[in-house]
């Protein structure tokens with residue numbers, strides 16, 4: 001792809017010994033090649049892993065040729081055997097099972113032919129081990145991560161985070177699941193072992209030689225990649241054989257842009273016991289659950305009432321309002337029907353027409369089925385209470401009246417946060433946060449009808465590129481609102497809590513198709529912000545100084561620069 005470059009190297013050339021680097025010790029070290037490429041003496045890990053990213057050929061579609069992917073491989077050098085759970089013949093990296101309190105060292109070898117770095121999404125780790133893109137390493141280089149597992153029990157995941165390469169590398173396979181357990185969780189007697197299963201959701205598009213098709217062109221990137229083949233744990237058409245008892249399914253949305261509305265076809269509600277990287281205080285039951293890229297939800301699926309032979313299908317149920325109105329119009333009537341799992345691979349090509357995908361955002365489609373194959377009578381009961389929960393309130397913050405802003409805006413071809421695109425060596429004043437502080441943050445849309453000074457130019461460019469269809473995006477009254485779409489906003493570092501969620505926009509009927517699917521009561525690191533929504537969160541910035549990213553987890557948006565960073569100091 002033409003716009004890829006190596007930002008870190010570029011940065012090093014431009015700002016060697018520059019002011020910005022002097023301000024950010026981390027950057028300065030990256031500058032001087034002092035990134036951790038060798039282990040720290042005196043750090044004695046409980047778990048040591050040797051990991052690499054390489055290209056590989058994996059049989060994903062089960063018939064025809066294998067698919068070229070990029071894949072994480074890992075070998076356990078030290079630690080409990082269950083730390084790594086290898087998934088044979090799968091493009092996903094092995095599942096990494098951590099315990100709270102473990103000291104971890106991971107050697108990461110880049111065996112790709114392009115820069116890369118790994119981010120542990122959901123884990124609270126020091127800047128140097130967070131996979132900040134400044135630490136991207138070149139082919140043949142090695143990076144050493146060292147951290148202590150400080151998280152509560154929960155579900156996280158790891159994925160590549162090399163700026164401007166993140167979306168395509170994740171798409172090609174560079175991701176894997178992380179679980180963390182702790183003493184509090186162990187006391188709960190939740191479904192474990194064979195009853196505690198991953199549920200990694202991704203969408204892909206294959207050509208007729210079984211090779212992955214990514215999107216091309218700016219227009220597709222603004223919308224985000226949407227594939228026509230749904231993969232669960234790296235496989236198409238997944239059917240789980242289950243016993244008549246309760247299970248824990250760790251759902252992770254590892255898709256680039258697709259937002260799932262998880263639900264059963266017959267309206268049976270869904271129960272969650274955890275969100276993002278933590279268990280809830282008590283289970284939450286919803287008619288359906290929204291899951292945006294980067295989000296996780298631990299589902300309690302109880303099959304005890306079902307007789308042997310019965311089959312349940314989990315769907316992504318239909319919804320609207322996530323895309324700008326112009327996209328929605330183009331989608332109408334296309335790809336919005338269920339075609340059964342078998343037909344998904346081939347038959348859905350028409351969904352988004354020329355828009356670069358297959359199955360529309362908000363379309364209904366089956367995700368996986370569950371076949372009850374054995375009757376058992378030992379099902380655990382859903383606990384009424386799960387874990388102790390430190391509820392954060394405005395009294396805990398030092399800026400209740402003056403929340404830090406995360407303003408979402410989109411100029412044509414340029415989704416931004418706080419009016420800016422990402423730049424590795426820059427923070428704005430309000431992005432400097434004292435270490436140890438707890439802040440209120442307000443996430444909102446700011447498509448300002450007032451401040452689109454460049455609207456006309458952009459509009460001209462757009463019109464030139466796209467013909468009539470997009471002309472309405474640029475300026476005037478349509479400017480902001482026509483481009484308003486859903487963005488999953490992710491903050492690195494510690495988990496946060498949602499304290500309020502308000503819908504201020506005008507697309508209320510569309511909002512009604514998603515609004516009951518949000519779980520706001522848990523620890524979060526990624527929150528879906530629908531058009532017109534304003535969300536307040538409280539986030540602690542404790543333990544570690546340094547640069548911590550916040551960005552849209554629509555990975556195409558992230559790579560387009562919809563990312564900023566806090567400088568915790």
Ligand code: C2O
Nearest residue numbers: 119121294490549
């Ligand atoms: Cu899952 Cu900064 O990413």
Ligand code: CU
Nearest residue numbers: 120121122492
């Ligand atoms: Cu992250």
Ligand code: CU
Nearest residue numbers: 487552554557
């Ligand atoms: Cu976005």
